[in-house]
Amino acid sequence: MGRSQTELLQGTLDMLILKVLAIGEMHGLGISRRIAQVTRGTFEVKPGSLFPALHRMEEEGWLRSSWGESESNRRARYYQLTRKGRRQLQSEAKRWERISLAIERALGA
Amino acid sequence: MWMKNAVRNLWRRRRVDAELDEEVCGYAEMLAEEKIRGGTNAREALREAKMEMGGIEQVKERTREIRAGHFLETLWQDIRYGARTLRKSPGFTAVAILTLALGIGANTAIFSVIESVLLRPLPYDHPQSLIEIWNSYLPQVPLGGLSPGDFRDWQGETTTVSEMAAYAWIEQGANLTGDGDPQRVDLNWATSNFFPILGVKPVIGHLFVPDEDRPGSAPIVVLSHRFWQSRFAGAPNVVGHVVTLDGLRYTVVGVLGEGTHLLDSPDMWMPMGQFEDNLTEHVHHEFVGIARLKVGVKIAQARAEFEALNRRSAIAYPKEHKNFGVIVRPMQDASAAQLRGTLLVLFAAVGLVLLIACANIANLLLTRNASREREIALRTALGAHRGRLIRQLLTESILLALLGGALGIVFAAVGVQVLGALAPRNMELAQKIHPDGTVFLFTVVVCFAVGVICGLLPALQVRKTNVGVALKQGTRGSGSFASRKLHSALVVSEIALALVPLVGAGLLLRSLHDLLEENPGFRAEHLLSMDIPQAAVPQAELIKMTPAQQQQLAQKQSLEFEQIIEQVQGLPGVKSAAGIDVLPLGTQLQAASRFVIEGRPIPDAGVRPIAETRTVTPGYFSTAGVPLLRGRSLEAEDAGKHNIDIDQAMASRFWPQGNAIGSRVSFCSLDLTPCWFSIVGIVGNVHEYGLDAAPTYDVYFTWGWTPELLIRTASDPHRTEIAAANVIHKIDPALPVTSVMTMDELVADSVAPRRFSAVLTGVFAALALLLAAVGIYGVMSYIVGRRTNEIGIRMALGAQPRDVLWLVVVHGAKLALIGVVIGACGSLALARFISSMLFGVHASDPLTFAVVALLLSAVAIAACYIPARRAMKVDPMVALRYE
Incomplete structure (x- = not known):
């Protein structure tokens, strides 16, 4: 797998996580399920990618985590967006719009 | 941000890890609950969940890898692992550390001399813009003084230097009488601007003033710090004290600073006006000019100018000045220039010693890694990155090098003392060596370089390890062909590397021997000399x-x-x-x-x-x-x-x-x-x-x-x-009554610089030989050990013990021969660099080369002989059952 592709996917994953967390706080499995739901199953995020991404984004200061109770009364780690994370979502979304617009044009031409 | 995270991850590693574990396990359990809700068997659900996740440990590991400080954390793991491995084989570790300590210590010792004597700038203001101006009178006097008249003329006419001063070239002496025993003191004369140009200041009193450059000035002296201490015990009231020199009375006006190792460091300085000669004549060449280049002026410009001034003097004073040349050169420590060749030769010798030490360690690591092949293969199979494995092996060898370096610094500290004591007295080497941070930095850099050099070859071998083959192999393989080639290459290079300093030492020792055979022209034995x-x-x-x-x-x-x-x-x-x-x-x-x-x-x-x-x-x-x-x-x-x-x-x-x-x-x-x-x-x-x-x-x-x-x-x-x-x-x-010594001692002193370099090169060459012998012995033992099986088969098939001995010795002799040939070629190329230090022998002296080649081959074969004897005693039955 080429490096550029990984980066693109990673960037995409970051944006998707930011997007689903914009609605409210969520735990790992919740985020994974939500992403599958909003992308209608296009993206299946495996925990092997999800957890490194979450921890990295937390270290970047985009997310904040806290321990809470899950639906099944289990201790789970909940993630929520920080202010910095919201700004990041905005800029990522803009960047994505530009890219997709450009690609659309390129394909439509 | 990164720092904060890294500190948290490293400091509270346990807690961070426990939370990660809880989080990932929680995920698995929630996934399992989903599956149970979907109708999966409760016992199957968790297993399926884990499989779907790709393994809980793997997820955790991947998450850890991205965390801040992960590199440091694993580095710390590598260091601890390395330290544990080294502790597990104390014999190996001790030999390796001792070998490296000898190599690194020798380099640190020689470097600290080089740093103090050659690299450190002169202790003057902006020494790089200071120049010396000399005359020459070829062919007999390559470096001679300026006449007082030329100095005056040039001082007035030069435009490339901001100021020009002079001091007397040849120190003279005078008898100091009055306070205590009569004593002979060394004197020098300098113009009043001499000390200011250098930026030298007195610790007490004052130095010369311009009026004192003229003949008939007041009789005053400035003391060197050393003389002030030895004769006056550093008494501060020495300023104003009157001393009697050759029956004349002089007033002490000042004392130079302690660190001022000026030129030949005489006991006393007098102003130029006290120089009892006509200061306008052009006949006697008694002064050395020193000057400071103007800002932006290159030394070549100053040289051109002084050559023109010199030509003008030759026209103005044809009888006196014709045929004198002029030499303009950066100011330098005369004794440093004398030591330069010797020190560079010694540095080269210890460099080679260190390379041999590295080859030995590389060999040891290769040997040890070979027995760890299975462990390494297993770790690879379990998902360790090869990069990580290589890094871990390098960490181990760098750790070894650093431990060797730490012991090496101790060796070096002792070595420097020995060097100072061995050095010819007039070099005052011991007084000059003050190891500082630069030396320490040098040692640290050498340690890392050594660690990488030693570790790289064995580490790269890991990359080549075929997991499947390594795992299938028994506990002892027969040694892959490639690794045996590598061992042989290392033996050859050790022999080649050892030959070079041996040839150098041989040539220098033969020169010393020939020199001592030289008739001095007088009969030195039973002859006492004293200066009165x-x-x-x-x-x-x-x-x-x-x-x-x-x-x-x-x-x-x-x-x-x-x-x-x-x-x-x-x-x-x-x-x-x-x-x-x-x-x-x-x-x-x-x-x-x-x-x-x-x-x-x-x-x-x-x-x-x-x-x-x-x-x-x-x-x-x-x-x-x-x-x-x-x-x-x-x-x-x-x-x-x-x-x-x-x-x-x-x-x-x-x-x-x-x-x-x-x-x-x-x-x-x-x-x-x-x-x-x-x-x-x-x-x-x-x-x-x-x-x-x-x-x-x-x-x-x-x-x-x-x-x-x-x-x-x-x-x-x-x-x-x-x-x-x-x-x-x-x-x-x-x-x-001073300088009492026998003429035998005088002869010995005169060859002391040569003896110093010859003996030290000899010591380092012997060290090189010893390390090479140990290395060859180690490799041959290893190869014999690995070939036990083969030897057993040969003996079972009827080979005699003598044949086996022959087999091993011939193998070693072949390697020795190749090494000697390569080393001899290298020595031939390098020996020309010491040809100026030779006397009576040519740099390609066949006798020296032959003796050294024989000696080295003999040592190499002897080093093979012991493992060969062991091979000879192999019991075929035991050897065959060995696997």
Whole structure:
């Protein structure tokens, strides 16, 4: 797998996580399920990618985590967006719009 | 942000890890709950969940990898793992650390000398813009002083330097009397701007002022820090104190700072105005110019300017100045220049020693990693990245190198002391070495480099390991072909590397041997020398004397010295005694003069030859053992008759027909009236400047006081020492008796720099040989160990123990031969660099090369022999069952 592709996917994953967390706080499995739901199953995020991404984004200061109770009364780690994370979502979304617009044009031409 | 995260991750690693574990396990359990809700069997659900996730441990590991400080964390793991591995095999670790400590220690020791002596800038203000200006008079005097007149002229005319100063080239001495015992002190003269140009300041008092550059200035002196301490115990009230030098009184006005190692560091400095000579003449070349380049001026510009000034002087003063060249060079420490060659040779030698040590360690690591092949293969199979494995092996070798370096610094500290003690006395090496942060940094860098060099080869081998093969193999493989080739290559390079310093040491030791065989021109054994200088008659008084009065003074001095000789000769055990003004085997020009021969064209425009001028007492030649070849030796009345003896070199060069005796020579041809001296005898050549120097033209006069007393004794000369000094002090209590030594010691001192470099190179070459032998032994043992199986089969098939021995020894001999050939080629290429340090042997001396090659091969084969004996004793039954 080429490096550029990984980066693109990673960037995409970051944006998707930011997007689903914009609605409210969520735990790992919740985020994974939500992403599958909003992308209608296009993206299946495996925990092997999800957890490194979450921890990295937390270290970047985009997310904040806290321990809470899950639906099944289990201790789970909940993630929520920080202010910095919201700004990041905005800029990522803009960047994505530009890219997709450009690609659309390129394909439509 | 990164720092904060890294600190949290590393500091609270346990907690962070526990949370990660809970989070990932929680995920798995929630996934399992989903599956149970979907109808999966409760027992199956968790297993399926884990499989779907791709393994809980793997998820955790991938998450850890992205965390801040992960690199540091794993580095710490590697270090701990490495330390554990090293602790597990203490024998291996001890050998490796000791080997590296020897190599690194030797390098640190030599580097700390190089750093202190060669690399550290001179202790002056902006030393890089300081230059020295000298004259040369080729071919005999490659480096000589400036005349006072030229110095004055050039000082006024130069535009490339901001200021130009001068100091006397040849230090002189004076007798210090008055406070305590009479003492001989070294004096130097300097212009008032000399210290300011260098930026040297006094610790107490003041230095010279411009008025004192003029003749007839107030009699003052500035003390060196060392002399202030030794003679006046650092008393602060020394300023204003009056000292008596050669009967004249001088006021101490200041003391130089402690760190001021000025030039030849005399005991005292006097202002130029006290230099008792005409400061406008162009005949005597007594001063060295120093100057500071103007900002932005290159040394080449200054050189061009001074060459032009020199040409102008030659036109203005054709009789005096013609044929003098000018030398402009960056200011340098004269003794450092002398040590430069030696130090670079030693640095090269210890560098090679270190490379051999590295090869040994690489070999040891290879051997050990080979037995760890399975462990490494297993870790690879379990998902360890190869990069990580390589890094871990490198961490281990760097750890070894750092431990070796730590011990090496201890070795170096001891080594530097030994070096200082071994170094020739006049080099004052011990006083100069002050290891500082640079040396430490050097050692650390060397440690890392060594760690990487040692570890890289074995680590890269890991990359080649085939997991499947390694795992399938038994506990002991037969050793892959590639790794055996690598071992052989290392053995070959060790032999080649060891040959180079051995050849260097061989050449230097042969030079030293040949040099000591060289006849100094006198018989050194049972000959004692001591310096008994009489206070000089002040120049001002000498000038006032008529020639007849001067003659009278000289006669009086001769008689006084004759009295000493008579008394000393009366001592038990003394065969004879005599005097000379300058001892042979000196290191710098002391007394020499240009001369012309009667009846031959005066080479006014040509190069006038220079003769060493020596004043002796009549019995000198027989006492010193200088053979009389023709004519007669000087007698007391020859002083008044202007008769001289000359040496054979001069006789055969200027009177090849053998008619020197009776010819007349003048040494004051520049005066209006030449003063002719008649040659009455020819004596053997004496090495005036070291055993390796070409013969000089020597002229002997007899006249006045000769400060060096030579005593020929029947047995150990040192036994006469005290009695002689007592006799001398009975005659004149104000005479200092200094520099007492036997002529054997003088000869030994004169070869001390060569002995120093030869012996040290020899020591390092021996170390190289030892390390190489250990390395070869290690590899051959390993190879024999690995071939036990094969040897067993051979023996089972009928091979005799002798054949097996032969097999191993031939293998070693082959490697030795290849190494010797490669090393010999390298040595041939490198030996030219030391050809200037050789005497009597050529850089490609076949005997040295042959002996060294034989020695090295013998050692290599001996190192193979022990493992070969072991191979011979292999029991085929045991060997075959071994697997």
